[in-house]
Amino acid sequence: MLFNELETINLRPKPFEFYTAVDLWTDEHTSRQMLSFHLNGSIDVSSRNAEFIRQSVDWIVSRFGLSADSSVADFGCGPGLYAAQLAGRQAKVTGIDFSRRSIEHAIAVAGKNGLPINYVHCNYLEFETEEKFDLILMIMCDFCALSPAQRETMLGKFSSMLKPEGRILLDVYSLTGFAQRQEAAGYELNQMNGFWSPGRYYGFFNTFKYEEEKVVLDQYTIVELDRTRTVYNWLQYFSPEALREEFSSSGMKVTEIYSDVAGKPFDSESAEFAVVAERL
Numbered sequence: 001m002l003f004n005e006l007e008t009i010n011l012r013p014k015p016f017e018f019y020t021a022v023d024l025w026t027d028e029h030t031s032r033q034m035l036s037f038h039l040n041g042s043i044d045v046s047s048r049n050a051e052f053i054r055q056s057v058d059w060i061v062s063r064f065g066l067s068a069d070s071s072v073a074d075f076g077c078g079p080g081l082y083a084a085q086l087a088g089r090q091a092k093v094t095g096i097d098f099s100r101r102s103i104e105h106a107i108a109v110a111g112k113n114g115l116p117i118n119y120v121h122c123n124y125l126e127f128e129t130e131e132k133f134d135l136i137l138m139i140m141c142d143f144c145a146l147s148p149a150q151r152e153t154m155l156g157k158f159s160s161m162l163k164p165e166g167r168i169l170l171d172v173y174s175l176t177g178f179a180q181r182q183e184a185a186g187y188e189l190n191q192m193n194g195f196w197s198p199g200r201y202y203g204f205f206n207t208f209k210y211e212e213e214k215v216v217l218d219q220y221t222i223v224e225l226d227r228t229r230t231v232y233n234w235l236q237y238f239s240p241e242a243l244r245e246e247f248s249s250s251g252m253k254v255t256e257i258y259s260d261v262a263g264k265p266f267d268s269e270s271a272e273f274a275v276v277a278e279r280l
């Protein structure tokens with residue numbers, strides 16, 4: 001019955017109850033849309049705009065003193081927008097991503113430009129390597145999409161993959177960003193201009209806020225003629241203290257805090273912030 005189906009659609013799951021990032025980033029249709037967002041240098045969707053990335057790479061190279069001897073791992077590298085520029089500055093770069101479409105694009109760009117980047121197609125929660133890195137990146141608030149348990153796994157991996165003097169740079173959503181979010185619900189024919197499917201569909205969206213956990217869920221239920229699926233986009237919002245605490249529980253410490261990964265000074269009003277961390 002339609003009533004019961006709508007009740008199910010509007011049910012609030014437990015924080016991080018379902019992990020569907022793979023559906024969003026690797027589905028044949030949505031991964032194509034995501035790649036086109038990444039490659040549109042004038043918008044901040046999937047990746048930040050081209051000018052920001054250029055500034056960010058400049059800052060990263062100078063702040064971390066990257067040279068031909070430096071090894072960098074970019075977790076969730078997408079089509080390699082940072083990886084290619086960092087490799088262009090001589091760093092030895094490994095890019096990890098589970099979107100085949102993005103990794104194939106990244107490999108093609110690296111090949112065309114003669115950049116010896118090591119692209120690895122895998123889920124970064126399962127990535128293993130013997131290599132140790134001077135710098136580990138996770139950019140565009142990807143850390144926020146992970147559950148507390150997944151973040152612990154990720155930080156454990158980061159710690160084990162760092163050289164003794166190595167650093168981590170990642171960005172997250174702030175509590176200011178959390179305050180700006182509102183709960184919402186609705187539906188739309190071919191929601192988001194056909195983003196979810198090439199055919200006709202009804203897209204239901206629910207934004208749920210979890211005040212205590214500082215989590216937001218953007219939930220999309222896509223109803224097509226022959227299937228219904230739900231994509232859960234979880235976002236953990238952090239205070240600087242909460243993020244420091246997570247690093248410290250994993251044997252690391254936050255040493256610097258900025259408003260973004262281009263080194264903008266920290267501002268508590270910013271909807272995002274970035275940290276540099278190292279092993280204790």
Ligand SMILES: C[S@@+](CC[C@H](N)C(=O)[O-])C[C@H]1O[C@@H](n2cnc3c(N)ncnc32)[C@H](O)[C@@H]1O
Pocket residue numbers: 021025038046047048075076077078079081082096097098099102122123124125138139140142
């Ligand atoms: C928001 S995009 C950011 C891409 C890139 N860091 C940038 O700023 O241009 C997140 C990327 O992480 C990848 N990703 C998300 N979860 C992943 C996972 N569990 N394993 C590997 N890659 C993942 C997605 O495929 C996507 O390319």
